[in-house]
Amino acid sequence: MKRIKRITSIVTLIVVLFTMALSFTSCSKEEKVTLNVYNWGEYIDESVIKEFEQRYGIKVNYETYATNEEMYTKVKSGGTAYDIVIPSDYMVAKMIREGLLEKLDFSNIPNYKYIDPKFKNRDFDPNNEYTVPYMWGTVGIAYNKKMVTDPVDSWNILWNEKYKGQILMLDSQREAIGLTLKKLGYSLNTTDKNALEKAKQELIKQKPLVLAYAVDEIKDKMIANEAALAVDWAGNAVCMKRQNPDIEFAIPKEGSNLFIDCMVIPKTSKHKKEAEMFINFMCETAIAKKNVEYIGYSTPHTEVYKLLDEKIKNDKTIYPDEETLNRCEIYKDLSDYLSEYDRIWTEVKASN
Amino acid sequence: MKRQAYSIPYLTWMTIFAVLPLFLVLFYAFTTKQGSFTLDNLIRFFDPLYLNVLVRSINLALVSTLICLILGYPMAYIISKANIKARNTLILFFIIPMWMNFLLRTYAWMTILERNGIINKFLSLFGIKPLSLLYTNGAVILGMVYNFLPFMVLPIYTVLIKIDKSLIEASYDLGANKLTTFIKVVFPLSLPGVISGITMVFMPSVTTFAISRLLGGGQFTLIGNLIERQFINVGDWNFGSAISIVMMAIILISIAIMNKFDKDKEGVNLW
Incomplete structure (x- = not known):
């Protein structure tokens, strides 16, 4: 019994000290x-x-x-x-x-x-x-001039067999599905099931060509010449260009995302x-x-x-011209429809 | 009376950090966003799409558990046969890498395996073209085996050194050779260690999402990635919780099956 009393008193003491410390800090906060x-x-x-x-x-x-x-x-x-x-x-x-x-x-x-x-x-x-x-900024394609011989002006280059195993995609459902919708001529905020189904088929078709789906690692991989093409945000591309002069950045003509x-x-x-x-x-x-x-x-x-x-x-990567910007769309909040995008993304990733 | 008083802090700790979250997960799994009861979240998981993800996760985890066992058992056996000094040093070598952060070790593998990485640089000295090693199934399994192998070796080793030497001597006295002794005496006695090793490797492998994303290049969704996305990207906590419940059920069932084999309840059983 004595022990219990002692424990209770210790606990009480701790609680008292704690409250004192708390009230003290809130005083100094003022x-x-x-x-x-x-x-x-x-x-x-x-x-x-x-x-x-x-x-x-x-x-x-x-x-x-x-x-x-x-x-x-x-x-x-x-x-x-x-x-x-x-x-x-x-x-x-x-x-x-x-x-x-x-x-x-x-x-x-x-x-x-x-x-x-x-x-x-x-x-x-x-x-x-x-x-x-x-x-603010845009999403576009960062590429290595030494490895890519074709002009980079369209999302279609990400579906080019020539670059099999050299393409890095953003592992982010809004971006990946959005750019595919743009490539097909739809809005990247679409809630049209048909359009999304087509985008899904395109992404599944692209999968064998993709080296990896990543987010943070893209920058390092491009700087280290590990891949030829990557989807990334313009700000990251600026960083890549500073460290690897072979890197260029393009916003495809079909339009992209402006954030x-x-x-x-x-x-x-x-x-x-x-x-x-x-x-x-x-x-x-x-x-x-x-x-x-x-x-x-x-x-x-x-x-x-x-x-x-x-x-x-004058760097078009960071400050693209008015005309390019007009082709870009801002994301809308899809709220519950987002689960449809997630489902498509899971289907793309689960396909073989 | 005394005992109860001492257990209060632990009970409080367990209630706040284990029981309560578990109930929250259960609550989310069986309710809609509005909070009314539903089974839809669970039913939704039994769509072939998500079952595929589950099957793939279990397959990868089984393969890496098997490799861990094949590599880990002999290793544990060899270490347990060494003299005490060498034994402790060898075990230390196993534990030291675990002092480093798990993500750091996985990132290190990325630089080893990549196209301009150490292995391909070495191969190019002999004129071999760069291989694509990173972002494959093999890389994911390698990552799992590398990270979880100690969890297989340590429990087996602990059981092996505790085996009564006189039993082995008795086996030799009765005319059994080394192989028979191993099969009939040592291996059955070490089973509890093998079983906890298997559970300890299988569980983290089946739920990992970091290894598959870093070394697999996000090529495929594993169950861990699926749960992560529900909470972080989609904001569908209810579906995420339902998947977690299914995972918990699977793990509990596999532990139950495992424990059936482990009749004696000896050794380093975690449960």
């Missing part, structure tokens, strides 16, 4: 705000965060994710009170629909005026109440004002320039674009 920023991996120049912390005396707790869905699951479950997240277009639409996002007070974000109007008021946020565009990643504030945020300060800071010309030069994706910031190196500005 003096110094901590912002929880949740972003894609390798998608910020971390020195920019340091500058923000120094200038405003706000601590930033920085975490990263690999997919929109991973971020969505965490924000929705509400485990951490994130103040800033950076979802892509279709995910923004989904989060707005589910009431997960806070409307922004644009009077706290004066630098919003620098954002190019062509990225504002898009379908995912028609009246632009929730989002500030962060970066816009936006800074948003989830409803869970406890420091909305500070979060808006952070967004405004990220849109400051000098900061945004430093950031985009580090990441290598395309900036929606008009002033930054003007200041960029001529070489980068």
Whole structure:
């Protein structure tokens, strides 16, 4: 019996200490705000965060994710009170629909005026109440000039027998099925069963030619000359080009996907004002320039674009011309229809 | 009374981290997105498409378990026959690679097997054209065998060193030669180790999704990839949970069958 008493007292002591520690930290929190920023991996120049912390005396707790869905699951479950997240277009639409996002007070974000109007008021946020565009880009074909002799201007080259065992596909159902739909002349947001069935047949036909379906490894494999052709995002292609001068990038003539990643504030945020300060800071010309030069994706910031190196500005990989962009589509949130895409992707992968 | 008090922390731990999640998975598996009871998620799994995925996963896992057994048993036997000092060193060699992160070891195989990798560079010295080694069924099996072999060797080894030497001597005294002694005495006595070895290799092999994605190049969906996608890409937690339940059932059944063979309940049985 005595033992039990002792254990109970120890447990009580621990509980008391814990609550004390908790109340202590919440006290100190009132003096110094901590912002929880949740972003894609390798998608910020971390020195920019340091500058923000120094200038405003706000601590930033920085975490990263690999997919929109991973971020969505965490924000929705509400485990951490994130103040800033950076979802892509279709995910923004989904989060707005589910009431997960806070409307922004644009009077706290004066630098919003620098954002190019062509990225504002898009379908995912028609009246632009929730989002500030962060970066944008396209999906296309990265190829090795020494290994590919044909002109790369169409998705059809990914079905060319000549490159059997040298093609890397993105292991991501929206991208893989989307580009096939584009190749067949459909919208990449289609919910037409017929179109999807045709896309499935095409992908099954392509399977013997594919070396691997991958996401993160594509960059390394292309740099190491392990494959001739790869489907990838433009920003990654920029990275490949820096490290292997034989790599080129093309956006096929049938059109492709255009994505816009936006800074948003989830409803869970406890420091909305500070979060808006952070967004405004990220849109400051000098900061945004430093950031985009580090990441290598395309900036929606008009002033930054003007200041960029001529070489980068004229690089069609990062800043494709208006005409090419018009052929690109933004993903729509397919909600429950997504399971149909997953089924097709499973069928492609399960085929022999 | 005393015992109960000590077990409280463990019981709490188990409830929060094992029982509760299990119930959550069960709940999701048998409900719709709106939360009403349904069997549709389970029925959906018995579509030939998903059954194919299951069969392929089980096949690959069986092949790698068999290879592990063929490689692992002699290895365990040889180590158990060595003198104590050599024995400990050999076992240490087996365990050291496990100190490294599992993904790191798998990534290392990628650089060994790739087209401009170490093996193909070596072969090219003899004028042999580069082989495609990476992104094949063989690469996936190699990855599984490499990663899970210690789980086969260690339980068998533990049982082998515990076998009473006098039984083997008795066998020789009664006129049996080395082979007969092995077949009639040593092997039956080591069966508990073999069985826990098989379970410990089969289970991670059948559910792996990292090895098939990295070394198989995502060419085919295994059951682990299917579950992962339901949770991460599709957001269909109900179907994902239903597949997990089916997997659990399969594993439980295979353990039950295994335990039938292991009548004595001796050795390093995990369960």
